[in-house]
Amino acid sequence: MKILYVTTISNTVNTFLIPHIKMLIEEGHEVHCAFNIVQEVNEELIKMGCKIHEIEFQRSPLRKENIKAYKKLKKLIQQEKYDLVHTHTPVASACVRLACKNFNNIKVIYTAHGFHFYKGAPIQNWLIYYPIEKWLSKYTDCLITINNEDYKIAKEKFKAKHVTMLEGVGIDSTKFTPQTLDKKIQLRKEYGxxxxxxxLIFVGELNHNKHQDLLINIVSKLKSKIPNLKLFTSVALK
Structure with missing residues (x-):
């Protein structure tokens, strides 16, 4: 099978999707990736023989560059004749489903890493993103959600042919080794x-929707009860 993975930016593939792509290639499938190269492409993808197509998606849906990116994506899909397109992130996924909606021989899987409309979200998110996702769902063969709220909305309100839920995007636990108490004490001494x-340790992208402001506010309130509280952050810049 010939498969195309599409994300708005390269960071998403580097962070989440390499194990998925590796599994597919090992099973004998041909896998390509299409995204805007913001972060350098992981060398493992190249070594595996994954073909990379740069398409200049922009994360803001209002950027005019997305029109050019959509046309480039549609041309790529027509030329390469993929059997399956697995898309991630809102902008790329909107472009994929528009590009594939008249191709009956292509299956489209969309993994939603978290809809922008949710309980407590700004009203403009519901006015913009909800109707777009609902409309495009009818061009989605399989919609994968990763939390209960998204799953309920997709199952009850959307028209995807199949809706399912996975508990998160997965993590390779073999990459992490629990430290001994002695090692932890040693590291604390080394760093003072x-x-x-x-x-406390926070790891995440430095942008508005990760709400580092909320984290800082909570820590400032906890400091009165836990004066020895320390907060470490490890962030990836956009």
Whole structure:
């Protein structure tokens, strides 16, 4: 089978999708990727023989560059004659489903990493993103959600041929080794922290929807009750 993975930016593939692509290639499938190269493409993709197509998607749906990106994507899909397109992230996924809606011989899978409309979201998110996702769902063969709220909306309101839910995007636990107590004490000493310090670690992209402001506000309130509280952050810049 010939498969195309599409994301708005390369970061998404680098972070989440390499194990998926590796599995498909090992099973004998031909896999291509299409995205805007913001972060350098992981060398593992090249070594596996995954063909990369640069398409200049922009994360803001209002950017005019997305029109050019859509046309480039549609031409690519027509030329390469893929059997399956697996798309991620809102802008890329909108373009994919528009490009494929008249191709009966192509199956489209859309993994939604979290809809922009949710309980408590700004009203403009519901006015913009909800109707677009609902309309495009009818051009989606399989819609994969990763939380219960999205699954319920997709199942009850959308028209995708099949809706399913996975609990998160998955993580390779073999890459992480639990540290011993002695090692933890050693690391605290190396970085100048005592055994009594209460350490929190936040890992995430530095942008508005990750709400680092909320994290900072909560920590400032907790400091009165936990004076030895320390917050570490590890962020990826856009």
């Amino acid at each position: 922290y005592s055994e009594k310090d209460f350490i």
